[in-house]
Amino acid sequence: MMPEEMPFEKPIIELRNKIAELKSFTNEKDIDLSGEITKLERRLVQLEEDIYGNMAPWDRVQLARHTQRPTTLDYIKGLFTDFMEFRGDRLYGDDEAIVGGVAAFDNQPVTVIGHQRGKDTKENIRRNFGMPHPEGYRKALRLMKQAEKFGRPIICFIDTKGAFPGKEAEERGQSEAIARNLLEMSGFKVPVVSIVIGEGGSGGALALGVADRIYMLENATYSVISPEGAATILWKDAAHAQEAAETMKITAPDLKELGIIDDVIPEIRGGAHRNLEAQTSYIRNTLKQAIYDLNKESPEELVHKRFIKFNAIGDYGYVNDANPGGEET
Amino acid sequence: MIRDIFSRKRHYTTIPSEKGKKDVPAGLMTKCPECKTIMYTKELNQNMFVCDHCGHHHRIGSTLRLKYTLDENSFTEFNEGMISQDPLTFPGYKEKSEKDRQSTGMNEAIRTGYGTIGGYKAVIAVMDAGFRMGSMGSVVGEKISRAIDCAIEEEVPFILFSASGGARMQEGVVSLMQMAKTSTSLNRLHEKGLLFISVMTHPTTGGVSASFASLGDVNLAEPQALIGFAGRRIIEQTIREQLPDDFQSAEFLLEHGQLDQVVHRHELKKTLLTLLKLHNAPQAKKKEGEDDA
């Protein structure tokens, strides 16, 4: 299946087509156009450099939402062995917008959990487009507690537009389910690593994100509200989404600069969907190092450092203070 | 942005009287938004801003809340001068914050401090929907986190009154992370065996509802308060269905098992006092004993 093209890639695609056309022309008509072709190929390299090297936040939003973008289960398949899915929250049901279970990473048992979008309409309906209900978060919590019991690291993949805004979700305590995960995750005595692989939408994403290491794929986004939602609130018009994507600082490089994530995992040129295997190997390298480092920490160190990490996030000052963020006198 | 959490000086003040004035509606008469009855503001004030006719709980600010809750002159405020910065350099944010500081006489959407209720000590945090709709940015997160640190140091219960529309959009993902920050602090309080009482007042929604407000050992709410994760309009658009009138009201949450009690404003202080009495000190003492052993 050819990857679907994104609007910002159009000049590249057009140039590629032109080159292909000249090549076939050369073959058919027996005219030597190799000089022209070489020139265009050089221009293509430059153009790819320019476009993929300078992606606007809105371009990344589109890639993060790409229908063919790899999902949690795609990465689980490539990163782990012996994955066994565990289902249900033991309280209400099984929310397929979140998948989780036990697996081996580098021969070490781990618990893996992630938001799960569907690949087609049918699967999306079953998985509610990757937007969990409370039972999804409670399943995740059950599996995380199990990981702590057996002393295995927890690896979370974040990929959701947000927790589902629905009637039953509210009735069953969407707020409490998310809040409980935030509190419990902060106290787990095993390593926790979270990787934002697609969209990280608000509290519904954060509920799998209170981790010792937080990474984002280069074209993933992480935000308090979708660009469309922000545009509606701030400019009273969803059409300003592109502007909102820039203002809200939601891309991986933005979050790295804000000091909220630990690192950006590079993406295949043009997006993770262009080469799943290569993308998986990039993630594996980062994950391997993170787990190696965290395995050395004592349970107490893990919890303490996790507290310090989140407690340090914030930007504040004082009235009539020349040193914002400094101590109050 | 990293700071040493254990070596900070605390800032104590008493409530300036002009602030108290700003809390009370300026007009001689006030109309109840629920039953439309027009009442003398003075009488309404004497009734803790609860409508005599229909029981509607009018919105009140942090000054009145502190007055209704704490023993007289027992409040010492922490970090009163803390103000928001502008982590995203968001257009217009600094000006809007400054405007709210001017109009409300407060520096941020929350006030925290130390006080007593019927003689029982507690650390208290009160959100104020008058400032940026009570939204949670860095200052709200930091003040809650420091208040919890203080409760841990002093081994006293922590009481939080929420009144908030949720995360502060202008601080973007930094505001989102305050949900994690406050919950992480609450987990430490929990580990120390200390009591946390969450009192949800109108409105408690979004990121505030989905973090500290829902994490009380005891979750209380005022009658009719709007409490929920997602906004009504967004839910209605998503499920293409009209929601019942009482959806996301305190009573609705009580019925769905999300609250311990809905408490009338007149009964709140008494309720808190009973809870403080029943949770008084033994757990803190036990912890000390364990350390010695």
Ligand SMILES: [Zn+2]
């Ligand atoms: Zn009334």
